[in-house]
Amino acid sequence: MLLLDISALAIQVSLKKVSNFGRMSQVDRTSLANNQTMVNIAFLGPLGTYTHQAAIQQFPNEDANYIPLKSIPQCFEALIKDASLDYAVVPLENSTNGQVVFTYDLLRDLMNNCKEFKGNEALPELEIVAEQYVSIELCLIAAQPMSLNDLNSKTRVTIHSHPQVWGQAGTYLKGLAQKVQELKTVDASSTSGAVKICCEEGQPSNNEVVLAIASRTAATVNGATVIDSPINDRKGNTTRFLTLRRRSTDLPPIPARPPVTKGVQRVALLTFIVKQDNPGSLVDVLNVLKDHEINMCSISSRPYHYPNSSSSADENARRKWQYIFFVEFNHADDISWDQVVHEIGSKTLKFCFWGTFNRNERYYEIST
Numbered sequence: 001m002l003l004l005d006i007s008a009l010a011i012q013v014s015l016k017k018v019s020n021f022g023r024m025s026q027v028d029r030t031s032l033a034n035n036q037t038m039v040n041i042a043f044l045g046p047l048g049t050y051t052h053q054a055a056i057q058q059f060p061n062e063d064a065n066y067i068p069l070k071s072i073p074q075c076f077e078a079l080i081k082d083a084s085l086d087y088a089v090v091p092l093e094n095s096t097n098g099q100v101v102f103t104y105d106l107l108r109d110l111m112n113n114c115k116e117f118k119g120n121e122a123l124p125e126l127e128i129v130a131e132q133y134v135s136i137e138l139c140l141i142a143a144q145p146m147s148l149n150d151l152n153s154k155t156r157v158t159i160h161s162h163p164q165v166w167g168q169a170g171t172y173l174k175g176l177a178q179k180v181q182e183l184k185t186v187d188a189s190s191t192s193g194a195v196k197i198c199c200e201e202g203q204p205s206n207n208e209v210v211l212a213i214a215s216r217t218a219a220t221v222n223g224a225t226v227i228d229s230p231i232n233d234r235k236g237n238t239t240r241f242l243t244l245r246r247r248s249t250d251l252p253p254i255p256a257r258p259p260v261t262k263g264v265q266r267v268a269l270l271t272f273i274v275k276q277d278n279p280g281s282l283v284d285v286l287n288v289l290k291d292h293e294i295n296m297c298s299i300s301s302r303p304y305h306y307p308n309s310s311s312s313a314d315e316n317a318r319r320k321w322q323y324i325f326f327v328e329f330n331h332a333d334d335i336s337w338d339q340v341v342h343e344i345g346s347k348t349l350k351f352c353f354w355g356t357f358n359r360n361e362r363y364y365e366i367s368t
């Protein structure tokens, strides 16, 4: 509860900073970015999203300007193109329903469309510099004060939220669907955006109710009412966020939170494609990690398509059912990077190291 109050307060403070930023010209914003004391952080907005909370956790100081953008792709695009932005914070995965596929696919596309290579190592415009964890306590929210008891067998309910939420409150929504006449879910670009839509739509009629699922902070920011909470199926529901920046940045290394002490685990993300028809091609890459006593902590894949520019004579370029792999691993400070990179390069068709960052201590929290 205390945590929520603090975050609501932080969001009020950041609201002021956001509106100031919005009025600045591009030149002002660039000179602001050049002023070492200010950092400009893009995030999936509007204010009150869980990503906003992650951005505040990552950059809690007075010298942070938070810039809400409309979608995850816009966060990537703006950070690449707008030199006045220093960082972008985006969601990566949820402890209940897994990958935020938008982010995975944007990383894939950046590697795929990369113009700069060292051998077969892609060097895309962005890198990952930190991770954050935010507790996701979902609330059912109405524009006007009302009670859960107002929903009955005659009510037709429409609920707006970010698509990532449906899998986190599936059981709750099934229960609610049995209580009302009809329940419809509508995707929004973010949870706080969903509350905004709910407030704009109001209540169409006595038997029709428009609701949203979002955080308590999003309800406060939009002047809406929480009618039920927490509604997530699993206690301890948590989303993991990444902080990105341009590889070419002049910024000093991101301050480590908690401070780097000897023994803090480092984490790296590697993406790659292999010759799919060669038996053992994936195992060969993983064996490089094993040989260097590097512990893999996650592996996942997404569909992969060769870049549109590939020669049409190349059969691989036209095949379906190919995959890009995402592997995260812990490593000691003294691993022989050059050797690891060389060996990974020799076992993959194309690969990318997205950066190496401190493991956030909240990674180790267990559900109570």
Ligand SMILES: O=C(O)C(=O)C[C@]1(C(=O)O)C=C[C@@H](O)C=C1
Pocket (backbone or CB within 6 Å): 044, 048, 049, 050, 051, 052, 091, 094, 100, 136, 162, 164, 165, 189, 190, 191, 192, 239
């Ligand atoms: O919509 C938001 O509030 C977000 O920050 C996005 C997002 C996500 O994409 O996973 C973040 C956390 C929750 O899991 C739901 C939505």
